[in-house]
Amino acid sequence: MTPLLEVRDLTKRYGPRIGCADVTFELWPGEVLGIVGESGSGKSTLLSCLAGHLAPDTGSVVYDTRANGARDTLTMSEPERRMLGRTDWAFVHQNPRDGLRMNVSAGGNVGERLMAVGARHYGNIRATASDWLGRVEIADERIDDRPSAFSGGMQQRLQIARNLVTGPRLVFMDEPTGGLDVSVQARLLDLIRALVRDLGLSAIIVTHDLAVVRLLADRLMVMKSGRVVEEGLTDQVLDDPQHAYTQLLVSSVLHV
Amino acid sequence: MIQVENVSKQFTLHNQGGAALEVMRGAQLSVAPGECVALVGASGAGKSTLMRMIYGNYLAASGAIRVGALDVVTARPREIIALRREVLGYVSQFLRVVPRVPTRDVVAEPLLALGRPAGEARARAEALLARLNIPPALWELSPLTFSGGEQQRVNIARGFAHEYPALLLDEPTASLDAANRGTVLALIEEAKARGAAIVGIFHDEEARARVCDREVDVSGFAPGAS
Numbered sequence: 001m002t003p004l005l006e007v008r009d010l011t012k013r014y015g016p017r018i019g020c021a022d023v024t025f026e027l028w029p030g031e032v033l034g035i036v037g038e039s040g041s042g043k044s045t046l047l048s049c050l051a052g053h054l055a056p057d058t059g060s061v062v063y064d065t066r067a068n069g070a071r072d073t074l075t076m077s078e079p080e081r082r083m084l085g086r087t088d089w090a091f092v093h094q095n096p097r098d099g100l101r102m103n104v105s106a107g108g109n110v111g112e113r114l115m116a117v118g119a120r121h122y123g124n125i126r127a128t129a130s131d132w133l134g135r136v137e138i139a140d141e142r143i144d145d146r147p148s149a150f151s152g153g154m155q156q157r158l159q160i161a162r163n164l165v166t167g168p169r170l171v172f173m174d175e176p177t178g179g180l181d182v183s184v185q186a187r188l189l190d191l192i193r194a195l196v197r198d199l200g201l202s203a204i205i206v207t208h209d210l211a212v213v214r215l216l217a218d219r220l221m222v223m224k225s226g227r228v229v230e231e232g233l234t235d236q237v238l239d240d241p242q243h244a245y246t247q248l249l250v251s252s253v254l255h256v
Numbered sequence: 257m258i259q260v261e262n263v264s265k266q267f268t269l270h271n272q273g274g275a276a277l278e279v280m281r282g283a284q285l286s287v288a289p290g291e292c293v294a295l296v297g298a299s300g301a302g303k304s305t306l307m308r309m310i311y312g313n314y315l316a317a318s319g320a321i322r323v324g325a326l327d328v329v330t331a332r333p334r335e336i337i338a339l340r341r342e343v344l345g346y347v348s349q350f351l352r353v354v355p356r357v358p359t360r361d362v363v364a365e366p367l368l369a370l371g372r373p374a375g376e377a378r379a380r381a382e383a384l385l386a387r388l389n390i391p392p393a394l395w396e397l398s399p400l401t402f403s404g405g406e407q408q409r410v411n412i413a414r415g416f417a418h419e420y421p422a423l424l425l426d427e428p429t430a431s432l433d434a435a436n437r438g439t440v441l442a443l444i445e446e447a448k449a450r451g452a453a454i455v456g457i458f459h460d461e462e463a464r465a466r467v468c469d470r471e472v473d474v475s476g477f478a479p480g481a482s
C-alpha cells in the first residue's frame with residue numbers, strides 16, 4: 001500500500017506573517033486525520049494549500065492519482081488539478097455558502113456534482129440526489145427549494161450531500177460541524193463515520209472541537225502558530241499529551 | 257501473545273512547572289494464549305496506566321511491549337490502528353460512542369470495521385446484547401441515555417463482538433449484579449478457551465479466582481520498589 005497523500009515541508013506566508021510552516025505528514029487510504037489548534041494556528045491555511053485553493057510558498061503535496069499514480073498537485077496543470085477537485089476530492093467549507101450554489105435548487109446542487117463527472121440520465125440523477133438528501137435528513141419535498149430558504153444546519157447538510165454524492169476518495173473538511181446544533185452535529189458525525197467506513201474514504205478534518213476529533217479521527221495533528229507541535233494516535237494525543245501546548249488545550253476542556 | 261519488557265512511564269506536567277511524575281519502572285509481564293493475568297495493586301499503583309500503554313493509549317517512556325509481532329512502543333499509528341482492529345481488544349471503564357448511534361450498531365461496529373457482512377455483525381451484536389440482558393426495546397436507542405450498568409454491559413458486548421486474540425479488560429464487572437457478572441465471567445472463560453490472551457483488572461476477588469490464572473502486582477513496578 002502507498003500513502004494517498006504525502007505532504008513535505010509545506011510553508012505558506014502572508015507577507016511577514018506565517019500561515020503554516022514546515023508541515024510534513026502522510027495520509028493513508030481509509031484514514032481520518034484530525035487537525036486541531038486554536039483560532040489563527042494555521043489550520044485553514046494548511047487545508048487550503050492541500051486542496052489546491054491556495055498556493056504554498058514551498059513544499060510538495062504528492063497525491064496518489066487513480067490514473068497516473070503519485071503526482072505533485074502543486075506542479076500539475078490547473079485543469080488537471082480542477083479535475084481532481086471534481087472527481088477525487090471533496091471540500092466541505094466551514095460556511096455552507098462557500099460550498100453551495102445558493103440560486104440552484106437543493107436537488108440541483110447535488111445533481112450538478114454528478115453531472116460534472118458525466119452523469120446524464122435525469123431520472124437517475126434526481127433519484128440519487130433524493131437519496132442523498134434523505135441521508136443528510138433533508139425531506140424529499142424540499143428537493144426543489146433553494147438553499148437560501150434553508151436553515152444554516154440544513155445548508156451544511158446539503159453541502160455534505162453535494163460533496164459526497166460522487167464518492168470521492170479524499171474529503172477535506174474545515175470545521176464541518178461548526179455552526180450546527182448538537183443533534184444535527186451528532187447525525188453528521190455518525191454519517192461521516194459510516195461513509196468513511198463503507199466507502200473507504202480518507203478525510204482531513206479541521207476543527208477546534210476535541211470531542212469531534214475524538215469520535216472521528218484515527219490520527220491527530222496539533223497546530224500552534226502555523227506549526228505542527230504534536231501528532232499521533234488521536235486517543236493517545238488526547239489522553240497522554242506530550243507537548244505543553246497540547247496539555248493546555250486538553251486541560252482547558254471538561255470532557256473529551 | 258502479550259510481552260511487556262522493562263517498561264517505564266513518566267508524565268511531564270508542562271503546565272505545572274514541568275513536574276516529572278515517574279509512575280513506573282521496569283515493568284514486566286508475559287501473557288500466553290489462553291491465559292488470563294490479573295493486574296493487582298492499590299488504587300493509583302498503575303494498573304490502568306500499564307493497560308493503557310499496552311493498548312498504545314499512553315506512550316511508554318522506554319522498554320518494549322509486544323502484542324503478537326508488533327512492538328507497540330515503537331509502532332507507527334497506523335500499525336496500532338490495524339492491531340486494534342484485528343488483534344487487540346480493550347474494554348475500558350467508560351463507554352464512548354458517537355451520539356445517536358443505536359446500541360446494536362455500536363456493538364456491531366468492530367465487526368463492520370473488519371468488513372464483515374452487516375447481517376452477520378448485527379446478529380452477533382444481538383446475541384451478545386441478549387446474553388447481557390439488554391432488552392431488545394433498547395437496541396434501537398443510543399446507549400448514551402442508559403444507566404451506568406447498562407452502558408458497561410454494552411461496552412462489554414462491543415469488546416467481545418470480534419474474537420480478538422488479545423484482550424484488555426479494565427474492571428469489566430465493576431457495577432454489575434450477580435447474574436450479569438456471571439455472564440461476563442463466562443464470556444472471559446470462552447475467550448480463554450478459544451486461545452485469547454487476557455489482561456484484566458478486577459476489584460472483585462471472587463471474579464479473579466474464577467477466571468485468572470495468575471496475578472501480577474504492579475506495586476512491584478513502582479520507581480524505587482526494588
Ligand SMILES: Nc1ncnc2c1ncn2[C@@H]1O[C@H](COP(=O)(O)OP(=O)(O)O)[C@@H](O)[C@H]1O
Pocket residue numbers: 014017018019020037038039040041042043044045046
Ligand atoms: N488572507 C490572509 N491574509 C493575511 N493573513 C492571513 C490570511 N489568512 C490567514 N491569515 C493569518 O494566518 C494565520 C493562520 O490563519 P488560519 O489559517 O485562518 O488559522 P485557523 O484556521 O487555525 O484559525 C493567522 O495569523 C491569520 O491571521
Ligand SMILES: Nc1ncnc2c1ncn2[C@@H]1O[C@H](COP(=O)(O)OP(=O)(O)O)[C@@H](O)[C@H]1O
Pocket residue numbers: 239240267277279297298299300301302303304305306
Ligand atoms: N494522564 C495522566 N496524567 C498524569 N498522571 C496520570 C495520568 N494517568 C495516570 N496518572 C497517574 O499515574 C498513577 C497510576 O494511576 P492509574 O494507572 O490510574 O492507577 P490504578 O489503575 O492502579 O488505580 C497515578 O499516580 C495517576 O495519578
Ligand SMILES: [Mg+2]
Pocket residue numbers: 043044045
Ligand atoms: Mg480556520
Ligand SMILES: [Mg+2]
Pocket residue numbers: 303304305
Ligand atoms: Mg484504574
